[in-house]
Structures are given as C-alpha cells and as structure tokens.
Amino acid sequence: TQTRRHSRLLALLGVRRIVAGSARPGDTVRILPSGVSATIDRIVALDGDLEEAGTGQSVTLTLVPDVDVSRGNLIAAATAPPEVADQFEADLVWMSERPLLPGRSYWLKLGAETVGARISDLKHKVNIDTGELLAAPTLTLNDIGLCTLALDAPVAFEPYTVNRDLGGFILIDRMTKETAGAGMIRFALRRAANIHPQALTVSRSDRAALKRQSPLVLWFTGLSGAGKSTIANRVEQRLLAEGFHSVMLDGDNVRHGLNRDLGFTDADRVENIRRVAEVARLMTDAGLIVLVSFISPFREERRMARERMEAGEFVEVFIDVPLDVAEARDLKGLYAKARAGQLSHFTGIDSPYEVPEAPDLRIDAAGCSVDEAAERIIALVHAAQAAGRSG
Known part of the structure; x- marks a missing residue:
C-alpha cells in the first residue's frame, strides 16, 4: 500500500x-x-x-x-543536481586529542551519508595567530589545515560556500567513535573521473581453482624481535612442502623497494600498512596464500587490512613476547640504540604497540619453539582451506 x-x-x-x-x-x-x-x-x-x-x-x-x-x-x-565525487580539497579543523594520521581510515559524515575516508595529502596547516601557511605532517587539537580527502565511495555534495548542509562534514574516529574533525569542502578533484574498473574474463576463483587452494592472508604482528619473520618463514617452508602456492611479504624487505620512501613516524607507519594491505589483496586475487610479517603496531590499520580482504580470508597471528625477551633477542642492537636516543620512533620504546584484543591466533613465542608455532599456524591454514572448499 x-x-x-x-x-x-x-x-x-x-x-x-x-x-x-x-x-x-x-x-x-x-x-x-x-x-x-x-x-x-x-x-x-x-x-x-x-x-x-x-x-x-x-x-x-x-x-x-x-x-x-x-x-x-x-x-x-534533475536539471541542476549537485556534484558527485570521491576526492575533495577541504579545510579541516582537528578536534581530537589523538593527532590526525594521514592515510588512516576515518568515517566521514556528510548530510545523511556516512562513508570511509582518509586524508591522502595534508597540504599545510594555518598559524591562527599570523595566518602563515606551515608545512605539517599532522594536525593536533584545534589545528586548522588544508587537505585532500579520498573517500571509499562517491557522495553527492556542493561546495561549502554554496550549501553548508552539503558542503560541511565531520570525521569520526573509527576506534573511539568520537568526532575527530570538522571540515568544509572547497571543490572536487577529478583525478579518477575517467578511470573505470576493467572487467576481467579470468576471475580470482579461476586462479584459485588452478592452484587448488583458497586464497588466504596470514598477518603476523608483534614487536621487533618477537620472531614474526622466523616463524612466517618456517610456515612458508611447510606450505611449499605440502604443495601450496604462497608468497611472503616481510617488513624489512618491502622497505627496500615499494616503501623505501617511508620513515617510521606514525603517519609513515599507517601508509606502510595501507600499501602492504593493498598488495596482499592483489595477491589473494591471484589465488595465493600471503604471509605478511610486519610489526603493524596500530589496531586501526590491522582492522583496515582485514576489511580489505574477502570474508574468511584474513587471519591475524599475534606473535606475543614480553618486551625484555624481544630486546634480549635483538642481534642488530636496535633496542639499545633506541634506549640511547640514537634511534627514534622505535616500537616498544618511544612508539606504541597496540596489543591485538582478539587475534585469530596468539602464539606465545617465549614458551614454544619455532616448529611448534608453525604447526599451530599450519593447522589453522588447513582449517581455512577446508572451510573454503565447503563454502
């Protein structure tokens, strides 16, 4: 009716x-x-x-x-609709005690629409006393800046100077749910206006079927020196012996190529994980089992990585060791340099590591051998493969 x-x-x-x-x-x-x-x-x-x-x-x-x-x-x-876009230049006022991290995913609320968004470029912040435009890697509480926003989906909008309802937005912290910032859209960026997804004849299912396996991401996280890469390497040896097709992405190795332009600030770490998550996603499209060994210190970026994968294709493996054990294992002397003030932004010393609240698998690396840890992870892989076949 x-x-x-x-x-x-x-x-x-x-x-x-x-x-x-x-x-x-x-x-x-x-x-x-x-x-x-x-x-x-x-x-x-x-x-x-x-x-x-x-x-x-x-x-x-x-x-x-x-x-x-x-x-x-x-x-x-229909005669004069608002614009639709997924990238904007906008003025932003930061309202959170947690600093803005370019590259991190936030919720953007514009009118009645809520979509995922990230700051892809922070152009400058404004000195509110002098009006001077200052280069800045981040924004802190009450800072004002000019930024580029990249959204997960297109939204209808009008510039704030034309329509405050369709040009004003807020950013919401996805972890705390607090309002992190408020902004005003200046104009849309047409960087991807003429780019459209290409339909492919060969599907990810076809590629996985050729390999006779289900795609999977094993995401190893933990402190430096916890044993992530050692355990991941042993797991890949086992996978190879059993006939699985796999690839390993190691944090140090990736920083020699794809991420060689990134440092170790919080913002750089966010971008580091964003890029690697996208690479892992592409590799699952190829039907591979992907072993990702990165410190990945922030829960928000690990959540983002999980959301980039298909349901059931992401396994968070927390390699858990006390800080003193990780420090004792450090053959490169990195912890000693960090404690001496010679190495900044070092996880566990002057940069935080956010312990996973509900990992898919927790390995007590101080209480088991590498082979025992690998055996537990292989069992989980077998379970995921069985679930993939039944699904």
Missing part, C-alpha cells in the same frame, strides 16, 4: 528535510550518487498531501517508478 511504502522510504531516507530549493508533484528528480531518474508522484507531510514543499520542510516523497532509495542518498532536481 501507499502507507507501507511511505514508511519504508522514511526509514531508508533517514534525513527527510529539504535542504535547499523546492519540490512539486511532477518534478523530475535524480537519485544521487547512483544518478537514477524518477518523477515525484506525491509529497506527503504529517497533515496530508502537499502541492509544494520547500527548504526546511520534512516530507515523504513517493516516486515513479518506485526506484531504490537507500539511507544517505540525496534526491535532487
């Missing part, structure tokens, strides 16, 4: 307020960001049908045809 459809639309639209302009039955509208067109059949308010509704009114629209309108979608006049 019409009433039932009204209720469904109310639930889906979430925000039912007209933020700009007016609407009449018979108007052609466009649903954004999908771009689907429809015609307004009725405009319904609490006291009945309306012949016209304008800015600030809360109404329900019935559309012909009955197109799909999801929560967060925008209904706009």
Whole structure:
C-alpha cells in the first residue's frame, strides 16, 4: 500500500528535510550518487498531501517508478543536481586529542551519508595567530589545515560556500567513535573521473581453482624481535612442502623497494600498512596464500587490512613476547640504540604497540619453539582451506 511504502522510504531516507530549493508533484528528480531518474508522484507531510514543499520542510516523497532509495542518498532536481565525487580539497579543523594520521581510515559524515575516508595529502596547516601557511605532517587539537580527502565511495555534495548542509562534514574516529574533525569542502578533484574498473574474463576463483587452494592472508604482528619473520618463514617452508602456492611479504624487505620512501613516524607507519594491505589483496586475487610479517603496531590499520580482504580470508597471528625477551633477542642492537636516543620512533620504546584484543591466533613465542608455532599456524591454514572448499 501507499502507507507501507511511505514508511519504508522514511526509514531508508533517514534525513527527510529539504535542504535547499523546492519540490512539486511532477518534478523530475535524480537519485544521487547512483544518478537514477524518477518523477515525484506525491509529497506527503504529517497533515496530508502537499502541492509544494520547500527548504526546511520534512516530507515523504513517493516516486515513479518506485526506484531504490537507500539511507544517505540525496534526491535532487534533475536539471541542476549537485556534484558527485570521491576526492575533495577541504579545510579541516582537528578536534581530537589523538593527532590526525594521514592515510588512516576515518568515517566521514556528510548530510545523511556516512562513508570511509582518509586524508591522502595534508597540504599545510594555518598559524591562527599570523595566518602563515606551515608545512605539517599532522594536525593536533584545534589545528586548522588544508587537505585532500579520498573517500571509499562517491557522495553527492556542493561546495561549502554554496550549501553548508552539503558542503560541511565531520570525521569520526573509527576506534573511539568520537568526532575527530570538522571540515568544509572547497571543490572536487577529478583525478579518477575517467578511470573505470576493467572487467576481467579470468576471475580470482579461476586462479584459485588452478592452484587448488583458497586464497588466504596470514598477518603476523608483534614487536621487533618477537620472531614474526622466523616463524612466517618456517610456515612458508611447510606450505611449499605440502604443495601450496604462497608468497611472503616481510617488513624489512618491502622497505627496500615499494616503501623505501617511508620513515617510521606514525603517519609513515599507517601508509606502510595501507600499501602492504593493498598488495596482499592483489595477491589473494591471484589465488595465493600471503604471509605478511610486519610489526603493524596500530589496531586501526590491522582492522583496515582485514576489511580489505574477502570474508574468511584474513587471519591475524599475534606473535606475543614480553618486551625484555624481544630486546634480549635483538642481534642488530636496535633496542639499545633506541634506549640511547640514537634511534627514534622505535616500537616498544618511544612508539606504541597496540596489543591485538582478539587475534585469530596468539602464539606465545617465549614458551614454544619455532616448529611448534608453525604447526599451530599450519593447522589453522588447513582449517581455512577446508572451510573454503565447503563454502
């Protein structure tokens, strides 16, 4: 019935307020960001049908045809719809005591739409006393900066100077759920406007079937000196002996090539893991079992890596040792240099390691041998392969 459809639309639209302009039955509208067109059949308010509704009114629209309108979608006049984009230049005010980390994924809330977003480039921050533009690797509480935003999906928007409702946004910390920042969109960046996904005939399933295995990422995390690479290397030896196709990504090795331009600041560590997660994802598309051995100190980036993979294809392996044990194993003398102040941003000394709260597997590397640790991980691989075959 019409009433039932009204209720469904109310639930889906979430925000039912007209933020700009007016609407009449018979108007052609466009649903954004999908771009689907429809015609307004009725405009319904609490006291009945309306012949016209304008800015600030809360109404329900019935559309012909009955197109799909999801929560967060925008209904706009077909003749002059807002822009749709997934990259912006924006002014940003930082409101969190946790510093901004370029490359980290945040939630961006714009109108009724919420999407994943990251700061891909922090151009500068503003000295609020002098107006001077300063180079800055991060923003801290109450800092103001100019940045480039990259979103996980396109959104409908207008520049803040044109429409505050469709140009103002907040950033939300995905771990703490606190409002981390507030921003104003200047304009869209058209860097990927003409780039579209290429359809491929050979699928990831085809590649996995050729190898007779299910893709999987084994993500080894832990302190420097915990034994991540040693255990991962032994696991890969076992996988090779059993006929599996695998590849190992080691933190030190990757920093000699793909990530040689990155340092060890928190922001660089975030970008380090983002790049490696993307590489691991590509390798699962090739049907491989990928062993990733990185300190990966932050929970948020490990969560991001998990979300980049298909469901059931990510296993977090926490190689757990006390700091004093890791330090005693350090043949390179890195801990000693860090304690002497000769090496900055060293995990466990002057840079934090956030212990996994619920790893898929925890290895007490101080209480078991490398072979015992590898055996436990191989058992987990076998279980994942069995689940993949049954699925």
